[in-house]
Amino acid sequence: MNNKTTAVFYDGNSSVPQQIELSLNKLNATLEFQISDGTHCKWLVKDVFFDKRATGLHLKYGSEVIQHIKIKDDHFINIIHHFRRENGHISWYQKLLDLGFPAHFGIAVVILGIIGLCYVYVIPWAAEQSVNLIPEEYDNKLGNSAWAGNEYFMNVDSKKTKLLNDFAKQLNLKNTKNLKFIVVKSDEINAFALPDGRIVVFTGILEEMKNYDELVGLLGHEASHVNNRHSMKMLCRSLSGYLFISVILGDANGIMATIGDNINSFQSLSFSREFEHQADVDGYKILLANKVNPQGMSNLFKRLQKHQSISIPEFLSSHPVTENRIEYIDKMIKNQKFTNTNHPQLEILFAKLKQ
Template identity: 30%
Template sequence: MSISARYYDGLVATSHQVNLFYERLGTTGALVLREPQSNAELTRWPAQTLQVIPGRSGELRLGAVGLPDGARVVVSGETDIARIRATLPMLEERQRRESGRQVRLAALSTLALAAVILAYAFGVPLLASRIVAIVPPGWEEGIGATVAGQVEASIGGDAGLPLCDPNPQSPANRAIARFADRVIAEVGSPFTLDVRVVRSDVPNAFALPGGRIYFFSALLNAARTPDEFAGVLAHEIGHVAHRHGMEQLISTAGTGALIGFILGDMTGISVAAGLGSTIIDARFSREAEREADRFAATVAQRLDFDPAALARLIGRVGQDNDFSRALALLSTHPLTDDRRLALEDLGRERPSGLEPAFTNAEWNAIRDMCKPETLKAK
């Protein structure tokens, strides 16, 4: 006795009305599809290849392994569906196995996604310092140049970077370059420093991979002594010397950085793209900040400035409040008071008779470099 059904061959969208027959062949059988008028056989599907395809309520959809994805037979009506299931009991078992497989696949996919998230959130930052150690300095300089282009575009736009003093041979720029060269030369860093003082209302300073440092005029104007300026600049040079900027980029870029490193694409495209506008506000880890603070204190052992002045300047432009103290255990940035106390301890043993970081004339030139020309002339 046949069962009426709709047949889709998977090649065209048109359906064909067919009659279904089941032929037993020894221990197995086949589902035979015949044309209703002529009773001609259109195709037959071996029973061992049959499977249930998810469909609408009140329908039973059958497919077969090895056929086009759209090939199916659709049976409607509770009576005919019950007859199919009674004739082909193996369909129930296969459907249960498929449901179990889908559940296992979903669970494995969820676990895999969780593993990727954990690796991205915790694994990559832990690996970043090790990756940095094997990144060639030339690659880091290339990445730094890419990020610098994005940073300068975000700061200056079409007008270009608003430097306080574009003349590299001015007394102020020469004094800053002399200080930076003396500091970096003592640590054997492969990078040549390029310190740029930029007009900005934001009190900030930051270092990029490869040696570029930006010092914003609002922070310079907030400095009351050459010690405060020298402390911040030495701190930023510490970030360059310890390659914290590259470490931060790798940690932020995550798996993209790892892939770029494996493929040899560390020239700035895979790691730095899109990060220039965010690195200005990026904060290094507590350990990186402490390391840069210790670097500044070490510089103060060679040049005559108080490393604790760094924390005093930061304290004036970003004073700790009750909210920041409450979140101190969760914050990646050390509290200013903690930094000040640590820097005071580090600077307590400074020897006497050291050469000043800047002469009075140099400090006056640096302090005035971001003032309007009319005020400089006076």
């Protein structure tokens, strides 16, 4: 087998090419050649950097002065390649490069798939777990900041705010922090919870209610969002997703702006189906714990769903009432035993709120 070929040599000091006869000494694992001044050169194959291009195989050798050999002989190129592979001189990176376009395309698809799965499943899960490491004082700071940014746009009904707080004091909302209820004058059919324990209810949704048990269901639902720190979990999800994409794309300049945007838009934050389901179940349990008819939650959902076909009302933190949510509540009512009693004080306060 012919282990020799002609090649072009550059000594690294000048741009003048030299024609050389290059040979592969398999016994010594060296590439050997003689240059124009009579110097016999030996390059250890393991110390040579190989770069395969369309123009041929380019060899680079040296540290301070980089010497360069260009080979166009495909047969000799194959000999070098097989020798390097048999002797473990080919790095995993070079092996990857040698796989060809179909393999590269397949690897790219797999990597993109892994990134997509991480973004959809792993990152949100990790973000939610990280909330347990964040002190609840941060919830209060974020809630205060969000309310300060929106307070000037809210027309608070102080009289009904007091009535709603009196109403809530009659209930066990299973809250671990103090809850503060605020009634805002607005035709918007909406209610939302801030992470610091503020629960804002618009008069538009109060006007839709027909019985106090519906209001208990609403407050229980929103209290669950606070109790389970859903706002913080959604904020961490949003930030982690943005950070993940920024790392992938190499751009992390807008993270602080994203934090600010999320802090000031808690009232329009769309909770995930998982969080809404949890809040529905917890709200239902609060109704039972207070011996209030759980049918109130179902009635409210059904009433609000009728409005959705007209104006798609913003309700329960901007998450629309779906048929599945109503069916799930109705199923719990049907399959679970419960005891409800009359609550004269709640009836009185509810009547005043409706005035």
